[in-house]
Amino acid sequence: MSDERSEPKRTWEASLDGLRPRLIRVAYRMLGSVTDAEDVVQEAFLRSLRVHRDDIRDAEAWLRRVVTRLSLNHLRSARRRRETYIGPWLPEPVIEPMENAFDDVTLPLLLALERLSPLERAAFLLHDVFGMSFDEIARTLDRTPAACRQLASRARAHVRVARPRFPVPKERGIEIAEAFFAASRSGDIQTLRSLLADDVTAFADGGGKTGATLEPVVGCDEVARLHEKLAALFAETPSRLIRYGLINGLPGFVTIEKATMLQTTALELENDKIVAIYVVQNPDKLQHLAGVAVH
Numbered sequence: 283m284s285d286e287r288s289e290p291k292r293t294w295e296a297s298l299d300g301l302r303p304r305l306i307r308v309a310y311r312m313l314g315s316v317t318d319a320e321d322v323v324q325e326a327f328l329r330s331l332r333v334h335r336d337d338i339r340d341a342e343a344w345l346r347r348v349v350t351r352l353s354l355n356h357l358r359s360a361r362r363r364r365e366t367y368i369g370p371w372l373p374e375p376v377i378e379p380m381e382n383a384f385d386d387v388t389l390p391l392l393l394a395l396e397r398l399s400p401l402e403r404a405a406f407l408l409h410d411v412f413g414m415s416f417d418e419i420a421r422t423l424d425r426t427p428a429a430c431r432q433l434a435s436r437a438r439a440h441v442r443v444a445r446p447r448f449p450v451p452k453e454r455g456i457e458i459a460e461a462f463f464a465a466s467r468s469g470d471i472q473t474l475r476s477l478l479a480d481d482v483t484a485f486a487d488g489g490g491k492t493g494a495t496l497e498p499v500v501g502c503d504e505v506a507r508l509h510e511k512l513a514a515l516f517a518e519t520p521s522r523l524i525r526y527g528l529i530n531g532l533p534g535f536v537t538i539e540k541a542t543m544l545q546t547t548a549l550e551l552e553n554d555k556i557v558a559i560y561v562v563q564n565p566d567k568l569q570h571l572a573g574v575a576v577h
Contacts, residue, residue: 298327301342305349311387311407312353313360314373314396316570322352346414347422350404354423357400364396368490370498371396372560374567375546377536378528387411388531389548389560394441405430406437450551455533456526459549462556463535467521469513471506478502479555489564492543505559532560536571544568 302323309319326348330338338344364371373392387395387407395403404423408414409430416427416434423430450458458477465474484505488494499508522538529536534548543563550558562568 298330298341298345301345302327304342305345308346308407308412309349309353310374310376311392311395311411312350312403313357314392315360315567316374316376318356318360319353322349322356325352343418350408350422354400354404357403368488369494369496370485370487372485372487372562372567373530375529375548375562375571377525377546377571378531388550389529390532390550390558391441392530395437398437398440401425402433402437402440405433406441409434410438450533450554452528452533454554455528455549455551458551458554458556459526459533459535459547462549463521463523463526463537463547466509466513467516469510469517471510471513474509475502475506477556478505479552479557482556482558484508484559484561486561487564487567489566491565492563494561494563529560534560539563544571546571 305323305326306316306319309322310316313319313322323345326345329348330341330345373389395406398406401423405419408419408422409416414422416430419425419430419434420427423433425433461473462477464470465477480502481500482502482505484495484499486494495508499505519540524536524538526533526535528534529546529548532548532550534546537545537547539545544565546562546568548560549556550560
């Protein structure tokens, strides 16, 4: 009898596992943290096991509502923690294979979403990114469809500039990432400067746990000088390239620095020039990449 009773539960859990990747995408784009997104989705699954099956007509819609609400609660507390964050805050990097890239929400857009209220962020993502109707969003956020439409409209106006007007083909982006890696590690500052836009900005997120710069470095001259200093360090302890790929929709690479430190570097491009460099060194944000495949 116990096996018969447990069979429906196993079947239900198996059906939920198929929804996990999509739900993690929702939670990650809300939170900017892979670890937090996985925790939120797991909590939603646990809640579903405590609800009678007949009360859940559409498992994906039900779970998406729960994941969104849990993410909103988590986001409010996370925003308070980020007020005391040491140095620039960047989202946890997600490495996407070239042939299966989800670049609908790139790293610059994730940063722009940080400036929105939690409700604006949810309405924008659920409608503009995940294609939900405003009626469904209204049920999720406990607001009227008209209010949700207004939330999404306000959000859209704030993040419009974060969407690239002239997207760089992925293959070309990787070529520029390869050239940047070679020039920055070899100390070829002339070639490096040729890759940088005049107003390039370099961000480094070490969370106060590495030697990352605590303020963004702005301008071609300043960024070039920074990499001239770094090149001397690379000469003593060479970077070990793990792989090239898309990092939150941007071309970049994963490396081992200082013999043991995992690091991701993502490059924002416009007109074949690098306009922003995003480096993540904070070990807390890289734990999910510990087993990243070498390519």
